[in-house]
Amino acid sequence: MNFLFLMTDQHRVDTLGAYGNTLARTPHLDRLAASGTRFDRWYTPTAICTPARASLLTGQAPFRHKVLANHERNVGYLEDLPDGTFTFPVALRDRGYNVGLIGKWHAGTVKTPADYGFDGPHLPGWHNPVDHEDYLAYLKEHDLPPYEIHDRVRGTLPNGGPGNLLAARLKQPVEATFEYYMATRTISLLEKYAASPEKKPFFLATHFFGPHLPYIVPDEYFDMFDPADVELPKSIAETFEGKPPVQANYSAHWTFDTMPIEVTRKLIAVYWGYVTLIDEQIGRILEAMSSLGLDDQTSVFFTCDHGEFTGSHRLHDKGPAMYEDIYRTPGIVRIPGGHPQERQEFVSLLDCTATILDLAGLSTDEAVDSRSLLPLLRGETPEWQPDILGEFHGHHFPYPQRMLREDRYKLVVNPDSTNELYDLVNDPDELLNIYRHPEMEPVRSRMMRRLYTLLKERDDRFYHWMTSMYDIGEVDHDPTQSGLDEASYQ
Known part of the structure; x- marks a missing residue:
């Protein structure tokens, strides 16, 4: 059993045609959903990048592995998993798998993907590392222009300073984008694994940095969707009455009220364009896998670490507000021999860990907070927990929350x-x-x-x-x- 694990960052479930967006241009992910299992209640254990990714590695809930915040906004928590912590890529490599990762790591500060057995370049940080030596070498090799942006979109902070960058136009052709580069490197590693003389099985992950803000894309994606066609989320009417005050503070931090509502429409439209750019790169990867004759031997996963507000509740990014916008995410899995279906059980990004181990014939015992989805993927109706937990520990400052859905x-x-x-x-x-x-x-x-x-x-x-x-x-x-x-x- 091979694995292709496709992951995005900060990805709203309602950007995909498979999840009901009639304007979306996501044919490749929609096709994957139509040929596999689409989970309608797939949740992240925590809506913050590093803790969620550490949970995927370990099969442990964030409170247990204790890597609870992104190091860029660290509030005093652990920044790397302790030595000796169980992780599934190490278990796969010990089993004889080739294990590769192309794209976003962001699961630790000092330790790199290689420390967990992954092949591939270490691409650190939370956004596209456009100054990375391997990306620059790719641009030079293909005679492509360097990263350059203009028409920046940002609001004004409460202290009068410029707000966080939310979007910008990228002065590069699609072949020069970091997303295209990652797909190209993934295809090369896929071909290498397929040609392995030892015929080793493989686990290959592609972790896109987008559609995390800022939404920086070429003109054709920046203008792909007409803002006039964008239906604003009803929660744009949020008043924060009867809500925790931190939510209004976060709205001010993300400068929502300092920008005209037309800007919000445009940001949503650009976000959808960014999703299309990524969908096209996923299509290239899936096509390469098919051309190598690997479809019948490979389980394909698509999900993300958490969602994104994009103006919902007058917020951007994520934070201390446990709304569906950032906790419910897309989750699609296709296994060889499986049948197209939609599932309504509550499942989690955490459950990927035990599922991968189970499909590889390995024990799931050490993935202590993870449940194998294999019975669901096979169309069975096992007893299943009727609810799901979420947790949050802070971003910018400590802020503990727990959720029961x-x-x-x-x-x-x-x-x-x-x-x-x-x-x-x-x-x-x-x-x-x-x-x-x-x-x-x-x-x-x-x-x-x-x-x-x-x-x-x-x-x-x-x-x-x-x-x-x-x-x-x-x-x-x-x-x-x-x-x-x-x-x-x-």
């Missing part, structure tokens, strides 16, 4: 301020926080107890705060952790 409702616990409860049937855009509504007490109490139980079973010690602050039912331990009330001395 079930079929209809979502509960978010925010120790610093107000908790959140959303009815995703009547309020799919999560505009109305009904946590304090009296009629919601039975739902609130039930979900709080369920969240508490799941966290305690995991030994995610966030549950200690919940023990004393909320109705979580009877406890079977001393919540003060003192033990002195019962102490006796002879």
Whole structure:
């Protein structure tokens, strides 16, 4: 069994035709979805790059592996996995696999992909490293022009300074883009693995840096979609009333109110264009795999680390707001012999780890927070957890959150301020926080107890705060952790 693992960064699920966007131009990913399993409730364990990617490597939830923030905005957490931590690429290489990675790493600071057994250039950082020596060599080899941008889009920060760069035009042909370069390098490594005289199986990952902002693309993608055709998200009407104050602060940080609404439409249109650029490169990779006769021997995964706001809730990027925009993501898997289907079970990026191990015939025991999706991919109907957890630990500053998402409702616990409860049937855009509504007490109490139980079973010690602050039912331990009330001395 070979593996092709295609991953994007900060990718909204509603940018793909396969997930209902009628304007999207994503024929290659749509075709992959139509020939495999499309998961409609695929979630990230945390909406931040490095912790999510560390979870993929280990099969551990972020609270367990403890790499909890991007090092560019580190708030005092670990920046690399401790020595000796189980990771699936090492397990695959020990099994005799060729293991390659082309693209974004961002799963540590000091340790590189090679430390986990990956072949391929180390491409560090959170954005396209356009000054990387291998990319510059690629441009020179093909007589392509260097990176250059213009028509920058940004707002104004609360202190009056220029806001973060959100988009810009790239003065390069598509063949010179970093995305095209990554696909080219992937195809070369794919061909090398296919020609291996030892006939080793392979795991090959391509991790695109986009469509993470800033959306920097050539004119043909910058102008591919007419902003007039863009339907603004309903949550653009967000008032932050009854919400944690940090959300309004983040909106100011991302300068939303300093730009006309027409700019938001244009940013969404450019974001869709960026997705199309990546889809085309994925198409090149999939076509190369087919031409090498590998389709019937290769499982293909497509997903991302987390979503993106793109103006939803008057926000950009991601952050301390556990909305569907950044926690629900695309997830598509095609296995040899599988049949086209759509699944409604709650699954996670975390579950990729155990699935890969399972398909490779390896034990999944050390991927302790991961579940193999193989029964679902085979069309079976096993017992499955009816809800899913999410966690967040901070970005720019420490900020702990925990989330429980079930079929209809979502509960978010925010120790610093107000908790959140959303009815995703009547309020799919999560505009109305009904946590304090009296009629919601039975739902609130039930979900709080369920969240508490799941966290305690995991030994995610966030549950200690919940023990004393909320109705979580009877406890079977001393919540003060003192033990002195019962102490006796002879």
